[in-house]
Amino acid sequence: MASRKGTQHATNIMEALTEAARPLSAYDLLDRxxxxxxxxxxxxxxxxxxxxxxxxxxxIESLNAFVACRHGExxxxxxxxxxxxxxxxxICDGCGTVEEFSDADLFAHLNGCLAAKGFVxxxxxxxxxGRCAGCVxxxxxxxxx
Amino acid sequence: MASRKGTQHATNIMEALTEAARPLSAYDLLDRxxxxxxxxxxxxxxxxxxxxxxxxxxxIESLNAFVACRHGExxxxxxxxxxxxxxxxxICDGCGTVEEFSDADLFAHLNGCLAAKGFVxxxxxxxxxGRCAGCVxxxxxxxxx
DNA sequence: TCAGCTATGATACAATATAACCTTCGTCAA
DNA sequence: TTGACGAAGGTTATATTGTATCATAGCTGA
Numbered sequence: 221m222a223s224r225k226g227t228q229h230a231t232n233i234m235e236a237l238t239e240a241a242r243p244l245s246a247y248d249l250l251d252r253x254x255x256x257x258x259x260x261x262x263x264x265x266x267x268x269x270x271x272x273x274x275x276x277x278x279x280i281e282s283l284n285a286f287v288a289c290r291h292g293e294x295x296x297x298x299x300x301x302x303x304x305x306x307x308x309x310x311i312c313d314g315c316g317t318v319e320e321f322s323d324a325d326l327f328a329h330l331n332g333c334l335a336a337k338g339f340v341x342x343x344x345x346x347x348x349x350g351r352c353a354g355c356v357x358x359x360x361x362x363x364x365x
Numbered sequence: 366m367a368s369r370k371g372t373q374h375a376t377n378i379m380e381a382l383t384e385a386a387r388p389l390s391a392y393d394l395l396d397r398x399x400x401x402x403x404x405x406x407x408x409x410x411x412x413x414x415x416x417x418x419x420x421x422x423x424x425i426e427s428l429n430a431f432v433a434c435r436h437g438e439x440x441x442x443x444x445x446x447x448x449x450x451x452x453x454x455x456i457c458d459g460c461g462t463v464e465e466f467s468d469a470d471l472f473a474h475l476n477g478c479l480a481a482k483g484f485v486x487x488x489x490x491x492x493x494x495g496r497c498a499g500c501v502x503x504x505x506x507x508x509x510x
Numbered sequence: 511t512c513a514g515c516t517a518t519g520a521t522a523c524a525a526t527a528t529a530a531c532c533t534t535c536g537t538c539a540a
Numbered sequence: 541t542t543g544a545c546g547a548a549g550g551t552t553a554t555a556t557t558g559t560a561t562c563a564t565a566g567c568t569g570a
Contacts, residue, residue, distance in 0.1 A: 245556080245557075246556095246557070246558080247556070247557070259519080259520075260518095260519065260520065260521085261557080261558070261559090262518090262519080262520090262558090262559075262560095263518075263519075265557095265558070265559085266517085266518080281426040281427040281490070281492065282426040282490055284526095284556085284557060284558090308475070308478070310479055310482060310484045310486075312484075313487065319482060319484070321478055321479075321482070323474075323478050325474060326471075326474050326475060326478060329468075329470060329471050329474055330453070330471060330491070330493070333453070333466055333468050333471060334455055334466075334493060334495070337455060337464060337466070337497075337498060338497070338498025338501065339455045339457075339464070339493070339495055339496070339497055339498065340495045340496045340501050341455075341493045341494070341495040342458065342494050342495040342496070343493070343494050343495075344491070344492065344493040344494070345426070345427055345490065345491070345492045345493075346475070346489070346490070346491050347426065347489065347490045348475070348479060348484070348486045348488070348489040348490075349486070349487050349488050349489070350479070350484055350485045350486040350487040350488070351484070351485045351487070352482075352483070352484055353482060353483025353484060356483065356485050374549095390525080390526075391525095391526070391527080392525065392526070404550080404551080405550065405551065405552085406526080406527070406528085407527085407528075407529095407549090407550080407551085408549075408550070410526095410527070410528080411548085411549075429525085429526060429527090429557095
């Protein structure tokens with residue numbers, strides 16, 4: 221089948237992202253998938269597009285990198301309507317970890333601000349850089365961008 | 366003086382961004398500054414870094430582009446503490462314009478979410494893609510990324 | 511079967527960003 | 541005055557991220 225390979229790539233990417241437990245760039249992923257026969261960036265980007273469309277992967281704009289979605293409940297491989305779930309990311313510049321958060325009130329408030337302008341949102345990115353609790357306690361300096 | 370040129374570049378960049386009234390990439394800016402003698406990307410990035418540090422320019426992460434800050438009141442050329450002002454951006458995928466907004470409640474709420482995790486924020490990016498009121502009324506399709 | 515469609519693959523290239531190094535200019539102490 | 545020093549800027553090259561384009565393979569339906 222024409223689509224089996226693509227599915228396999230997506231599975232491999234999900235594995236790599238889940239194992240890494242931190243954001244990986246498309247080229248990081250490419251390096252990890254090379255042993256499985258992936259040779260071109262486009263292959264990675266196409267698989268990532270599909271994973272993002274189904275809500276299983278998020279892109280971190282400020283890092284040009286990707287993370288596996290941690291909200292395990294709402295993966296929609298077969299559903300007709302992928303989840304337009306709004307999430308935010310707390311990115312630790314000390315240790316590089318990313319914590320995903322989703323707060324209904326926050327997003328309601330954000331939508332309120334936008335509605336007041338007549339702006340119709342389609343997708344949103346909320347990315348906060350700083351230091352996670354562990355790095356604050358340990359006095360870890362900011363080593364990441 | 367060693368710093369006069371840099372200041373001039375920053376001024377030219379501010380002019381270009383203000384005239385454009387939409388986000389410009391670093392290389393867009395480079396093209397516009399070439400007539401003034403700027404030849405290398407690094408020159409543009411260095412000037413942008415300073416402008417961002419002083420809060421006069423914002424980076425739009427999801428576009429890899431830059432806009433002039435619209436909150437004219439709080440430019441701090443000489444102040445000791447640049448403004449850690451939190452702002453968000455409503456990016457129209459129809460016409461490419463960016464509206465800057467700043468809502469104290471929204472950011473208080475966001476900080477509350479992060480504080481609950483023990484996360485100490487340093488900088489945040491809130492970027493919403495969608496369609497502005499004008500494009501919604503006019504039925505303009507999404508032509509921008 | 512075979513035309514048409516879609517997914518995939520390969521190559522090249524465009525766009526974005528930074529590294530490494532050097533020059534210039536101002537400052538300041540001797 | 542002058543020479544060491546450091547900060548700022550310039551030059552060159554390169555790293556990183558993302559796409560365009562075209563060719564091919566394999567399903568699908570008439």
